[in-house]
Amino acid sequence: MYQLTAVSRVYKTAAGPVPAVDGVDLTIEDGEWIAIRGRTGHGKSTLLNLLGGLDRPTAGQIRLDGHDLGKLPDAQLSRVRATAIGFIFQTFNLIPTLSAHENVESALVPLGGSPAGRRRTVAAALDSVGLADRAGHLPSQLSGGQQQRVAIARALVKEPKVLLADEPTGNLDEETRDEIIALMEKLWRERGLTLILVSHDGAVTRRAQRVAVMSRGRLTLKP
């Protein structure tokens, strides 16, 4: 469970402080799917980065299962990220020189385990996103939808409890968008994931159980 209390993130810039996230209070239950929408530049990605432990708040608390992410030492925060949290992004962020299999495997390497065990786990992850027959392909040899499937497999191969998605369908056509959201919904249901999805696309956010809107760094829950 996430518990956010008065969370703020102010960026210091040459032009002065930018309060990207401003006093957010929010509880997200385990297994919930919440969507966050809002106009560009209103703090959605900043909030997602805070939830994922990629950034620390300048004020307030972000608790994930009792751990205060803002205060955890770097090594422990890295461990939480490596085990408990999966990320997917608008631009897929696959490593261009690695095959689909190797991209997915890259999430398991820091966790140890035998190469043979890893191979089986990666094969199962690619199968779960419908890409068993594309394991040897480089990202450049895959469509956008297929690349996002690889990224989903990479995010979920370590069996995290949380999946954070930042505009995951922003680079896809409508049909592919619907396929990717249907896949995410299936995986969310099957795995009991906590899914936190940022999108400006109402067709995507309305699939969630709950929708919150970010405006000028402030979060409002929709009834």
Ligand SMILES: Nc1ncnc2c1ncn2[C@@H]1O[C@H](COP(=O)(O)OP(=O)(O)OP(=O)(O)O)[C@@H](O)[C@H]1O
């Ligand atoms: N590293 C940074 N340094 C300074 N300002 C930043 C930084 N990152 C974001 N900002 C500013 O913080 C505000 C929120 O940005 P953020 O990327 O979180 O918004 P967003 O809602 O996710 O937008 P988008 O949909 O375009 O990704 C913006 O005013 C942005 O210019």
